[in-house]
């Protein structure tokens with residue numbers, strides 16, 4: 001016994017962070033990969049890196065490796081997207097012994113462009129702010145040019161020919177004089193178009209002179225606040241006198257009954273892989289989720305006028321949920337007991353970029369109850385049992401311009417995985433001459449939220465990629481349709497509901513619109529509990545109002561991920577993107593809607609669940625000048641997965 005403990009200790013000491021096939025590229029690996037490409041590439045113009053990340057290894061190999069994690073690591077490969085000579089280049093680079101080798105190289109000729117880099121956005125803004133016509137437009141408006149800031153807006157796709165080669169964005173302007181809340185003070189009517197490959201201004205417009213909303217009362221910095229203040233509450237802290245219960249080795253995490261791999265990707269942010277749960281009754285780890293992450297975030301604004309119509313963002317593919325993740329502030333963005341992690345991604349020049357405190361992990365106890373019961377039916381005895389609900393949360397926050405997205409993964413001891421999406425930040429304002437709703441006679445596409453400011457109607461649709469592998473790869477999707485039945489008259493009741501099971505054999509059978517009451521199950525049809533139920537997990541869907549755009553409207557074609565709230569596809573390493581891989585100005589050629597038209601078999605196959613949640617956002621005055629957090633989420637919940645509730649075996653606190 002003592003010997004084996006010593007052995008384990010030594011082993012862990014020697015291999016403090018054993019590698020896992022899904023480990024993100026290290027800074028050194030990023031450097032190796034991009035310098036390999038640079039040295040093998042004939043540079044005739046600027047070369048910019050838009051994506052550098054691991055190339056997902058073959059699933060079969062990963063599962064073999066997992067079964068014997070002490071075996072030698074799987075070969076490492078990187079996938080890279082770069083722009084040069086006005087073309088999008090894709091590379092597969094293998095990394096071994098500190099050297100890189102290009103395995104394959106191709107030019108992407110389909111529609112759409114890669115994710116924008118942070119550096120080119122900054123460059124485009126600087127260029128636009130110095131553009132002589134912009135300077136004179138600002139001066140004509142009596143604005144001090146050094147108080148003007150810019151922001152890059154992607155421009156969507158509205159039926160232009162497929163041979164479009166210009167990678168262009170708009171730079172719009174905002175005024176920072178007397179407030180840092182620039183989003184409520186747009187300098188409307190002035191816009192520039194910048195070609196990002198050539199880094200030149202290709203178009204300039206000064207169409208109209210609009211009012212500039214007042215700055216008073218819009219600054220949100222605590223340091224700038226004047227009395228009166230809102231009522232305060234006393235300090236709250238979360239303390240764990242014995243430290244956290246999770247163990248992190250490299251990128252592998254163990255907590256309570258869960259084990260999983262945690263990675264960070266510049267396009268999607270947090271990726272959870274090979275998650276399994278320990279089943280106390282079966283005394284073994286059971287596979288639940290092979291891999292999951294956010295896939296795309298679609299934000300169409302609903303103002304069809306010339307100045308706003310193009311604002312139909314695909315945030316993950318256009319801006320990068322990982323590369324736009326922000327540094328988290330200890331004690332505030334995550335509670336005091338949180339542990340923070342840095343992440344690295346490839347910069348535009350190929351050098352690794354460090355993101356400090358990119359995500360945090362903490363045990364959450366919000367005073368909730370995992371299970372309780374008071375029994376008063378037994379005469380002479382009062383029985384009360386309570387189990388506290390302590391869960392594990394991984395949080396990241398991505399800021400795309402004005403909006404902040406707080407994205408949480410939450411693992412629960414009962415076997416559930418919960419996903420929380422919270423929206424906060426600042427609503428983007430559109431200026432108007434109106435100061436009171438009584439003056440408004442025309443359609444304003446939103447609500448007057450302050451004098452001279454309209455909050456424009458818009459939506460947020462998020463699609464998650466969830467490759468569940470429940471007790472193995474071969475899974476199936478079943479809808480349990482809650483259906484009304486009439487009784488035969490033999491009882492005082494006239495009606496009741498029951499569940500009608502509908503097995504989805506093909507991709508198109510699985511798509512779901514959240515209009516009818518339905519239970520959504522991913523099951524392993526080859527495995528039953530001892531009493532004969534198919535083991536599985538249930539999706540408790542998040543909010544999903546249907547999209548109100550016409551089916552043939554361009555934003556809807558690109559954003560078809562919101563046509564349904566559930567899609568099932570057979571696992572395919574190349575199908576990761578709900579809106580397609582190249583979404584900036586993409587035509588929607590590779591959305592879930594197109595992918596699933598192949599109508600492949602999905603029964604008893606390795607399948608992927610795609611879940612879209614959404615928010616229609618008709619602004620209100622309470623969301624001005626800053627937006628209180630709005631939350632939604634969904635849950636993957638064990639359903640006949642365990643023989644009985646695993647909380648039974650949880651010790652009381």
Ligand SMILES: *[C@@H]1O[C@H](CO)[C@@H](O)[C@H](O)[C@H]1NC(C)=O
Pocket residue numbers: 040041042
């Ligand atoms: C780069 O150019 C050289 C000389 O023109 C040529 O020999 C080589 O094959 C080119 N490499 C690539 C990767 O295109």
Ligand SMILES: *[C@@H]1O[C@H](CO)[C@@H](O)[C@H](O)[C@H]1NC(C)=O
Pocket residue numbers: 144145146147
């Ligand atoms: C413009 O703003 C800058 C920076 O705030 C300030 O230094 C400068 O004096 C201003 N110019 C004018 C003409 O007000």
Ligand SMILES: *[C@@H]1O[C@H](CO)[C@@H](O)[C@H](O)[C@H]1NC(C)=O
Pocket residue numbers: 161163164165
């Ligand atoms: C794209 O194709 C259209 C129609 O085929 C043609 O008129 C146009 O000149 C082409 N544009 C470019 C940039 O090649």
Ligand SMILES: *[C@@H]1O[C@H](CO)[C@@H](O)[C@H](O)[C@H]1NC(C)=O
Pocket residue numbers: 572573574575595
């Ligand atoms: C995998 O996905 C790619 C991209 O959608 C597709 O071209 C390919 O045919 C798919 N493979 C299978 C076996 O469905």
Ligand SMILES: [Cu+2]
Pocket residue numbers: 423458459460617
């Ligand atoms: Cu919103």
